[in-house]
Amino acid sequence: MSAPDLLALVGRTPVTYVQVPLPYRHGGFWAKVEYASPGGMKARAAVAMLTGARARGELRPGAPVVESTSGTLGVGLALAGQALGHPVHLVVDRELESSMRALLRAYGARLEIVERPDPVGGWQRARLDRLAAVRATLPGAWWPDQYHNPDNATGYAGLADELARQVDGVDVLVCSVGTGGHSAGVARALRRHWPRLRLVGVDTVGSTIFGQPARPRLMRGLGSSIHPGNVDHAAFDEVHWVGPGEAVESCRRLAQYAFVTGGWSTGATARVAAWVARTEPGARVLAVFPDGPHRYLDSIYDDGWCARHGLLGPTRGHPVEIPHPWAVEVTRWSRCRTVLAPAATGACTPPVPAGTVVPGRAARVPA
Incomplete structure (x- = not known):
């Protein structure tokens, strides 16, 4: 039994302009609210x-x-x-x-x-x-x-077409990265409209996608312990690894002051988009909010759960800058403007113990 009329429920999601301090004031950015579609992004x-x-x-x-x-x-x-x-x-x-x-x-x-x-x-x-x-x-x-x-990425061409009608222009696109599908598909299509568009990837600490060692991760929905073939590393201009504390704070601020919020991917993406909007005045920044808040009511939005995981304390409002993906094992919000596929970074080599420095790599730095 099939119900092809359900396909009409896919897409056509709104955009909203976000000016909530995350955690500092910024110039504002557009957010594509993908959880407004019944089947999600x-x-x-x-x-x-x-x-x-x-x-x-x-x-x-x-x-x-x-x-x-x-x-x-x-x-x-x-x-x-x-x-x-x-x-x-x-x-x-x-x-x-x-x-x-x-x-x-x-x-x-x-x-x-x-x-x-x-x-x-x-x-x-x-x-x-x-x-x-x-x-x-x-x-x-x-x-x-x-x-x-590859059909994963192709599926997001419609999202890009919607955005091209909804916003006047985009200078910087901020996307979370898991399978790599929506970042690749949206950036590829939007660059046909705005060729100079910059793509900023948002990953989680403990993810191996951009050359870091794989570790147990609290955040779900972004990041990976394997190397997804759909990630178009060459398309990215920079990558940020965000920690769960920053994502929780951003999710809760969005909920309290902007109503539109979500889970780990949305909180991490919003955090980075706000930072770009603050540090690049005048840039037209667009973020994709992949998910909504409902599945996270017992985690991100639960005080007891967040307290048990040490996520309710103050967080820093800017990333640590690292020169290349294998320079340091990141443990909190970090940024790198050198983006390489994991095979090019040597990320498949076994991690060294904390505190050990080897040529081309640096010791793990605590949060």
Whole structure:
């Protein structure tokens, strides 16, 4: 059974102008509010990946779709699956919020829950290993492979087209980075309108996407323990790694003073966009807010949870500047204007113990 009319729910999200101090006053920036679409931002990618696979004959009518997700893509796949008539099987992990599990099941998705992270690749590697086992039990199942599927990025061309109609111009685009799909897709399309547009990537501490060593991460929805092929490293002009404390403070300030807020990705992106707007007066800054606040009511917006994780104290209002991605293991908000793919940084080499300095690398610096 399919419901193609659901595809009309994807996209057409609003923009809002943000002037809330984050934490200092700034010149303001535009934010694309993607959670205003029922399927969320990643419904764009989900629909593009499924329709592309159907057109190529890779996904047969009625065949199951199996994917690994930390939550947000799962909602998009649930919408795309209902619209196009495909049962959806999602491999998640025990860190996924109970509310998100309940929501995904309500949307008809079948969940496989991983209980332990991989010792090296973390939850992502463990989910992908389970995904392979699940696929083997489902004849004809198709795996979107969101990390390496080029249709992921293609799905965000519509978002860029909307932005080109909604704002007069963009000098700096600020995007969080996980699979790399929306940063690559939006920047590529917007540069056809504004060729000199600069792209600023927002990652989380403990993520390996831009050459840092993979560590356990509190923040979900951005960052990675693997190297997604969809990340277009050459497209970025700089990258910021943001810590959970800065993201929490930004989310809460947005909620209290701008009403439009979200989760880890939104808080981190807003923090960096505000800093760019403050340090580059006159620049037309645009940020993409990927998610809303609802799945984070028991974490980011819960005082007790934040206190247990040490996230309610004051945070610094500017990033540490590092010269290249492997100069130091970042533990709080940091910025780098040299962006290289991990293979070029030597990021796959084993990390050295804290306090050890080796040629070309620096010791880990505490927060």
